[in-house]
Amino acid sequence: MVIPVLPSPASHGPASPEPEYRPVDLDAVADASVDVFEDPADVELGERRLHGLPFRFGTPERAVVRVDPRTTTRVPATGPATWLVFAHAVLEADLYRGGRVGDRVGSYTLEYADGTTHTHPLRQRFEIGPTPRRWDDRPLPLDWGQTPLLARNDAEHVLMDRSCGRYDQAGARLVGIDDPQSQVPYVLPYRFYLWALENPRPDADLTAVSVTADEATLLLGALTLSRLDEEPFTTTVAREVLLDIRDGDVDETVEVDVDRGSATYVYRTTPDVQDAAGLPAGWGAPRPSAWPTGYTKISASPSATVTVRRGGHPIGEFRWADLVAHDVLSFDWGTVRLPRPDQNWVRTRVRDAAGRPVPCRIRFQTLEGIPIAPYGHHAHINSDGGTWNLDIGGDVRLGSHTYAAIDGDCEGWLPAGEVQVEVVRGFEHEPVRRTVTIAPDQGHLDLVLERRFDARERGYLSGDTHVHFMSTHGAELEARAEDLHIANLLLAQWGEHFTGTEEFTGHAHVSHDHHTVVYAGQENRTNMLGHINLLGLKKPIMPWSTGGSEEDELGGGLATTLSHWADECHAQGGTVVLAHFPVPYGETAALLATGRLDAVETIAYDDYNVTEYYRYLNAGFRVPLVGGTDKMTSEVPVGLVRTYASTRTPGATTGPAAEVDHDAWCAGIRRGDTMVSSGPLLWLTVDDEPPGSVITGRSTVHLRVELETIFPVDRIEVVRNGEVLHTEHVEAGTSTHLLDLPVDVDGSDWLLARCFGSGDAGARHTDTWARPVVAHTSPVYVSSAPTWERVDREVIDTMLAMVEGARRHVTEEARTRWHGAVRHRHGEPDHLAHLTRPFDEATAALHARLGASGTS
Incomplete structure (x- = not known):
């Protein structure tokens, strides 16, 4: 039901009239100064609103009513009241010196105009408790966690700024509320306890309240009377509220305040799962630049006023009871709605066709677009803020959609009725996108996720060469x-x-089912020479960064080179990969010239990077291509760009992969039997030989490409020597495609296959870098001669220039002069000779290549 459009708050009175709660004036009976407290300077007095209720505290000279042991003080309180709310405390800390919980410390006696009375006891840690101390001599405050069980602190939880704050409070901001537990030293957040006493005779006028102290000193700071038929402090659980802001955008500046209750941050609702054009289920939806609908969770008393703000300025307000009564309220600034509140705690199981648990990513959302995270996961990672080196592991955000990584089982609240669910697992399972109906008494939900393709049966294992900021178990x-x-x-x-x-x-960390391996290696980095991935290390190779900022510490010296790191890695039997080839573009040419690279890595298909790769292939460098994500944020799934490498025994062309083995996977990389994918699977053979193979003495070869994909693919391209030899268009809706192509060979060629997602510009993922949907194989090398040889004089000359420039950077630009006597890790007396040796080796190797080809 939609009620008529209401005017903006500027044109009508307050939603919560003051007489509903009436503070009592205690000036006539307040007899103790603020010095009665341990830290009087921090005690807030005067007119205050606590939990949305008005209170009137005294002045510093007459701050509280002090009732000493075995005395009574009569406090005037006149008129009708349904509830009485006391702000009080016990002065002594005897509870922490052997006192007992539940001991009576005093009482309140309500006096009525007809001469009758009603007495209610005050018990330690029930209705009242000791006013807090600082406990500076103790590591843990004794009153922490020992506040009264039937009362509330006078301090309220307030939301921290959603996006700003001190650097050292970054972790606290993830808590959401301004939590004293996160503050060091412990800061007292309260002085009094607020206890609500329900008047047993609300129809009879009060005349006074007598305060009697037994064996403790009682402090009464304020008293407020209520005439409302509602509990002063709500005990209702927060529920979701939808906001539709007319002609506006729900962003981080939109806030909701509740005077008698609480509200969370305002989050955007998420676009319908059908809106991710070009991507299958489970791969996110683009984040709109502007979005008018959001939601918050509110717990409030019926009389509460809810205020909607943008940039700190009110744009509208309404009474909570009105929304609960009508479900929908419309205003000139927008609409607020209450979704259906019914919900069940549901245990969800994802199984394969045989009933076995399937690890996967999963997400739920209501039909209104409110995401629902399984318990222990995020609906909005870091409140929809950035996630670089923050909140990494267990959850992934792709555009507008956040997913939970589960081992096949999860549980949590789901609304009764229709719920949208997405389940996805990599590139080889058919993703699930469906609407399920949760029955009123349903406690379990079973979903089936089926494998569509199986790279392992083909002999290939998938791996991500480049992951950061995760724990081993989080990565697993x-x-x-x-x-x-x-x-x-x-x-x-x-x-x-x-x-x-x-x-x-x-050594490798192997999952309990032996299907997953996490291996902690290194990315060693310099600001100019480049970055290099060292895989399969047995011992650390230090330093991890050198040469000063950005990677090394500010002002740091150049201690080594990528070439020396590569040599140490190879000495351990490890695998050397040039990270995000070719940039940073410094030592790349020297590494290739001296054969120190086992592979080059792409983290996203880009024309420039791929063209550089092809140039080196044309110059005769047989270097495999691998893929990794460079994951540094929760907005990138592990393996979004991945390497499929064969683990078959060399010479074997069929049969499944052996057990998941990091060494075998790395060996497949070094052989060049790889395919890089961000979605489609593309399998290449030439005369039945896989990528990395060298086929000589043939004038014609038979090329075969198989496509398997859950992503829409527009075309397959066969590339020879950097030029597209053949384009094969793939029909819409196709999940498999076979291409057979005879290729004439005249000289030494290299052949590879690649494919692209559908769309005019190609489909793109919704990760933080919007990477394209693509697959790209490593080359097969074919020659009509007995040997395979290629040399490109222009490329070699460019490489020589790159080597010279990098060497001069080392000798002329880099910080290589330490103060004082220095013994470097490499132990050589001539540090500059150590640094420049790989570049001299590269220059010699390139001249030798030119000489061998007769072009020097």
Whole structure:
């Protein structure tokens, strides 16, 4: 039901008239100064609103009514009242010196105009308790967690600023409320306890309240009378409220205040799951630049006034009882609505066709667009704020949608009625997007997630070469949920911040089902020479960063090079990958020239980066391509860009992959038998040989490409020597496609396959970098001659220039001069000679390549 449009708050009176709660004037009986408290300077007096109720405290000279042991003080309180709300406390701290909970410390006696009375006892830690101390000599305040069981503190929980605050309070902001537990030293948030006494005779006028103290001193700071037929402090659980702001945008500046209750931050509702054009279920929806609908959760007394603000300025208000009565209220500024409140605690199970648990990502939302997180997960990661190195592990946000990574089971509240649910697991399972109906008495929900394709049966394992900021077990959970076999968790240095130090073990962490491996390696970095991933390390290789900021500490010196890191990694049997090839573009040419790279990594298909890769292939460098996410945020799923590498025995072209094994996967990378994907699966063979193979002495070869995809794919391209040889269009709605193509060979060529998501510009993911949907294989090398050889003089000349420039950076620009006597980690007496040696080796190798080809 929609009530008529109401005017803005400026044109009508307050929604909550003051006579509903009437503060009593205690000036005539207040007889103790504020010095009665341990810290009088911090005691707030005068007119105050506590939990939305008005109170009148005294002055510093006459702050409280003090009732000493075995005495009585009569407090005038006249007129009718349904409730009496006392702000009181016990002066002595005897409760913490052997006193007992429940001991009577005094009483209140209500006196009526007809001469009758009613007495209610005051018991320690029931209706009243000792006023707090600082307890400076104790690590834990004795009154913390021992406040009265039937009363409330005079301090209220308030929302912290959603997006700003001191750096050292970043963790506290995740709590939402201004929580004294997060403050060091402990700050007293209250002085009195608010206790509401229901008047047994609300129709009889009061004349006074007699306060009697037994063996303790009682302090009465304020008394307020209520004429409302409602509990002064609500005990109702918060419920969701939808806000539709006319001609507006729900962003972080939109807030809701409740004077007699509480409200959470205002969050945007999420777009319908059908709105993610070009992406299958479970892969998010773009975040709109503006969105007029949001929601908050409110717990309030019926008389509460709810105020909607933007940028701190009120745009509208309404009475909570009116909304509860009508479900919908319309105003000139917008509409507020109450969704159906019925809900059940539901245990959800995701199983495969055989009934086995399936780790996956899952999300629920109401038909109104309110997301519902399984318990222990986020509906809005970091309140929809940034997540760089924050809230990493267990949850993923893709555009407007947040998903929980689960092991196949989760539980939590779901609304009765229709609920939308998405379930997804990587690139090889058919994602689920459906609307389910939760019956009024339903406590379980069963969902089936079926495998559509199986790369492992083809002999390939999937892995992410580049993951940051996660724990080992967090990476395992997310990898299992993404059907990713291997996650390389890379330790790194960021100035004076070191991440992942405690995760390094020197061996693989294997999940209990032996389907997932997490291996803590390193990304070693310099600000100019580049970044390099060191996989499969047995011992750390230090330093992790060098050369000063941004990666190393400010003003730091250049202690080593990527080439030396690569040598140490290889000495341990590890695998060396150039991170996010080719940038930072410094030592790249030297590493390739000297054969120190086992692979180059792409974190997103980009014409420039791919063209640079093709240039090096054209120059005769047979280097595999791998994929990783460079995950540093919850807005990137582990394995969004992943490497499929063969773990078959060399020479074997069929058969499933062996057990999930990090060493075998790395060996497949080094052989070049890889395919990089951000969604589609693309399998290439040339004369039945996989990527990385060298096929010689043939004038014609037979190329075969198989596509398997849950993502819409527009086209498959076959690339020869950097040029598109053949384009194969894929029909809409196709999930599998086969391409057979004979290719003539004249000289030494390389062949690879790639495919792209559908759409004019190609489909893009909704992760933080909006990466394209693409798959790209490593090359097969074919030659009509007995050997495969390629040289491109222009590329080699460019490489020589890059090597010279990088060497000069080391000798002329980098900080290489330490003060005092220095013994470097490498132990060589000539530090500059150590740094420049790899560049001299690269120059010699490139000239030798030119000489061997007869082009020098």
